[in-house]
Amino acid sequence: MDKPTAQRYRGDFVAWTGVCGFIGEGGDGTPIAPHSHYAIQLAIGAPGGLRVQFGRHGEWQSCAAALFPSRATHSIDVNACAMSAVLFIEPETPQGKALAARLQGRLELLEPAAVSPAARRLEEAWRVDGSYDAVKAVCLQLIQDLSGTAPREPSDARVLAAIEYIRQRVDQAVSLPEVASAAHLSPERFRHLFVEETGMPLRTYLLWRRLLHVWTLLMGGETLSAAAHAAGFADSAHLSRTARTMFGLPPSILQMAGPLSTKAREQARPGRPGR
Known part of the structure; x- marks a missing residue:
């Protein structure tokens, strides 16, 4: 670390x-x-x-x-x-x-x-x-x-459905057939459509989602090791290597202790009234 x-x-x-x-x-x-x-x-x-x-x-x-x-x-x-x-x-x-x-x-x-x-x-x-x-x-x-955006038509509804499926299972291992089924497509058709819509393979997108889940857990006060396991990484070293590749730095050098996380943790303490 x-x-x-x-x-x-x-x-x-x-x-x-x-x-x-x-x-x-x-x-x-x-x-x-x-x-x-x-x-x-x-x-x-x-x-x-x-x-x-x-x-x-x-x-x-x-x-x-x-x-x-x-x-x-x-x-x-x-x-x-x-x-x-x-x-x-x-x-x-x-x-x-x-x-x-x-x-x-x-x-x-x-x-x-x-x-x-x-x-x-x-x-x-x-x-x-x-x-x-x-x-x-x-x-x-x-x-x-x-x-310069204004309300407009969304992206392909099938891909959006798949993304929502992934977001709800970010702490779980999901397979291409499972996600394709949520989009009501065959795995092969979904594979190509997902790349067309997002510019990246499903496997890379799943990894990105897991990393975002880690940051959220760290904001809530979880340890690096606990956050790594909760997001499906083998250990904190595996998480750090992945984060270096995708963000250029490991989570250990980002201290989640700003005003927002501090306030959220104070409000989450047992017996403390919400605000």
Whole structure:
């Protein structure tokens, strides 16, 4: 397990349908290792200090925020940011499809005017209010503004049904035939349709979902070992190797101890009245 440092990241994991991410402060003094993953990524640094790298050996660039396309190798450095937020947008959502069309596989650096007001509201919602609902509202509005989305027809209903089936069984092993049956398709037809809709094989998507489940458990106060087992990993070492591949860092260096998780744990204590 990685040893904590004086600059260890302190933050929270947030997740809603189609969107999840981290909001926090600090770091371990080094950039996140180059990695790629399924989601489209929005990285924000406030009030400044964010650096990003596109490609394994790309040039480091300073910016207020950046959008990374799905499955593109990249790295970020948030060590000079007073607050940072990294949001992951699932490509099969309307917002994800709109952002994918906008990015066309390229990195996009965002101007301060496009994100600074939202970054200030986000920091206040997180650091001052400690409000999960307020953080959610700011994040979703920003994603809506950047994607230019409005209410529209959903993605293929069969794939959405399969995704819901997976979400309800994230702590269980599920097979291709099982998920295909939930979508009322043959395994072979479902395999191709799922890749067409999400841009990734089912096996990779299942792994992504299990990792998101780990972060949620860590937010609730679970140990790394307990969270790893609950999400179907052999042990915490297996989880750390997988997280390094998909996020560029192991869960052990992300201390889930921000205002949101602290408040949630206080409210969950036995005998403490809800608020």
